[in-house]
Amino acid sequence: AQSVSQHNHHVILSEAASLELGCNYSYGGTVNLFWYVQYPGQHLQLLLKYFSGDPLVKGIKGFEAEFIKSKFSFNLRKPSVQWSDTAEYFCAVNAGDNQGGKLIFGQGTELSVKP
Amino acid sequence: DAGITQSPRHKVTETGTPVTLRCHQTENHRYMYWYRQDPGHGLRLIHYSYGVKDTDKGEVSDGYSVSRSKTEDFLLTLESATSSQTSVYFCAIRGTGDVEAFFGQGTRLTVV
Numbered sequence: 001a002q003s004v005s006q007h008n009h010h011v012i013l014s015e016a017a018s019l020e021l022g023c024n025y026s027y028g029g030t031v032n033l034f035w036y037v038q039y040p041g042q043h044l045q046l047l048l049k050y051f052s053g054d055p056l057v058k059g060i061k062g063f064e065a066e067f068i069k070s071k072f073s074f075n076l077r078k079p080s081v082q083w084s085d086t087a088e089y090f091c092a093v094n095a096g097d098n099q100g101g102k103l104i105f106g107q108g109t110e111l112s113v114k115p
Numbered sequence: 116d117a118g119i120t121q122s123p124r125h126k127v128t129e130t131g132t133p134v135t136l137r138c139h140q141t142e143n144h145r146y147m148y149w150y151r152q153d154p155g156h157g158l159r160l161i162h163y164s165y166g167v168k169d170t171d172k173g174e175v176s177d178g179y180s181v182s183r184s185k186t187e188d189f190l191l192t193l194e195s196a197t198s199s200q201t202s203v204y205f206c207a208i209r210g211t212g213d214v215e216a217f218f219g220q221g222t223r224l225t226v227v
Binding site for chain 2 (some may be wrong): 085
């Protein structure tokens with residue numbers, strides 16, 4: 001069965017600090033990996049995605065993530081956070097179409113950026 | 116934005132009553148998902164559909180049923196609402212292949 005684990009439940013940073021949010025998944029087959037962001041009072045929006053190829057993927061707003069297959073990890077990074085990055089971040093794993101297409105999310109990490 | 120609409124957006128209901136939430140899409144996407152979002156638990160998958168009349172259970176399916184009689188609509192039914200089902204419910208849609216899911220605006224359900 002698929003599962004996703006996000007290690008940090010709440011992260012507090014000052015502006016310009018670097019960010020790294022951990023995500024590990026459990027699934028034996030080929031997966032697609034995602035990071036979504038939810039700003040206060042809004043629905044989820046896609047930050048970035050990994051399907052295949054270069055394991056370092058770049059997303060919107062300066063975010064990037066690295067897929068390390070041997071560690072079953074897909075950590076999110078940003079070199080310098082801004083106050084506007086305050087939001088909740090979710091890692092997600094999707095089994096391929098020939099495996100049912102299930103889409104599972106982690107518990108989420110709340111990021112608070114202090115101005 | 117993807118063509119996905121959830122209704123109602125807000126609902127207050129009494130314990131023991133049946134409740135149906137609707138997710139409607141205009142994208143003709145194959146996959147549709149229902150999640151509930153609760154503090155500390157993230158998004159938990161309730162049920163999902165991989166085609167008309169094809170559905171499967173997620174992590175927290177007890178007390179919920181779904182139906183998908185046509186591509187565009189995915190209904191979530193709480194047979195007999197309980198206070199533990201007070202939550203924000205999100206629907207998502209996804210096409211086939213290497214594509215991401217798109218989310219609706221959510222339905223805030225309160226069971227009193």
